[in-house]
Amino acid sequence: MRTLLELDKVAARYGPVQALHDVSLVVREGEVVAVLGANGAGKTTTLRAISGIVSRTGAIELEGKSLKGGPEAAARAGIAHVPEGRGTFVDLTVTENLRLGAYSSRNRSVKADIKRVAEYFPWMLERGGQRAGTLSGGEQQMLALGRALMSRPRLMLLDEPSLGLAPLVVREFFRIVRKLNEEEGLTVLVVEQDARIALGASRRAYVLEVGRVALTGTSAELRDDESIRRSYLGY
């Protein structure tokens, strides 16, 4: 499989706080890769470094090309970032949120793409005029996923999608992510605190500890190793 995303010795800081010390990781085309770790380990910062929200040092390459500039540039390069806490435009309607998802890609029929996305979320067509802020938390998370799909991304970044959602909704969310991965070859880098569900949905995983990669392996290996589970993943 071709390498899609490569981070080499990436470091990032918020003012005086060094959030990432040295993170190197690889995501290959068609993979679902999980980034796990405790609160404050640098999971979210890793995603924010990739999409250029925080400035960073070290090399980040997408399809062999160096990623530079802010989040607008990352979006144009084909990265769809679903941030922590849903990241929907609560004042805009469901349809407007979806239309915005297609903002950075040109010359395509947005209507046809909305139909395509709605195959996974049929309710979005029926409730297209509803304000996103009036949706339930689970629906907002689905809408954020649908909006990210609208850009036909090369790579999707998901930040803590399980946060604040009922277990049943979380399972449904990851079921759709897996389906997208299998049917459309969607490549996903997902950050999760809920290691159990993330390992179930991913092929490989990295575990971060205070801004460094502490260990990596296939999700199956990590899941089956009881000592790793106990010391790093907390279940």
Added chain:
Amino acid sequence: MVVAAFSDFMQQVVSGLASGGIYALLALALVIIHRSTGVINFAQGEMATLSTYIAWALIAHHGWRYAPAFVATLLISFVGGVAIHRVVIRPVERGSVLRIVIVTIGLLVAINGFIVWEWSGEPQQLQSPFGTDTYSVGGVVIAAHDIGTIAVALGIVFLLWLLFQFTKVGLALRAAAVNPEEARLVGVRVSWMLALGWGLAALLGAVAGMLTAPTVGLDPNMMAAVLIYSFAAAVLGGIDSPIGAVVGGLLIGVLLNLLSYLSQYGMFDWFTEELRLPMALLVILAVLLVRPQGIFGKPAVKRV
């Protein structure tokens, strides 16, 4: 007597709607900038006056006809608004809101000074594109300029609505205003959207100024009072609500005229023309005390 009172009443309503349409345009400009930059643009009136002087100079000094001068003024104003954002607002945008407010006050003084320096403070005449005719409809005397003003104001509002509701750039403008960080993640160049907002505001001001000048005369302080009425309109409608700005503008225009009308017939006989401005300030105060979010605004919730 009753018939005369009624036609008087209708006349006041129509001319109130005309001035209200102008307030609505300027209030919309204030709302657009407040939504994107988070401040009241105190230079909005002066920017409109400058635009009007440009139109006047094209016609009076350079012999342009009205229509091309109108279009050229809109274009110049739009580009000027974008430039103001890029050159003076953007550098202070990351600081406190107070810094931007002070910059807009500085702009007000600078533009006013420039106008006097370039064209002197002498009042000038800008013609109305609709002429000086009046029509009598069932005893109600209506000025062509008033009808034209109402039509242009509503037309501009409609075009703006189409832009915001149905175009990609309009959607991006709204997204950048309500949630800039999220907008950047989907690829919207937020900083340019803010500049575009300033351009649109300047364009709206230009229209408002060109509609104001024929009735009050063109002078460097022409828009000072209009800006106060537009503040009142924007606050009344809800400072972040475009529809509120339009409704607020029309309400303020009609309300002030009706007060004049009623004072002629013995009600509110204390009300004289000099009280129009204090009345607008009273509206601002009353709204801020009773319903700070305005008619169409949502209660302020601080997002953390």
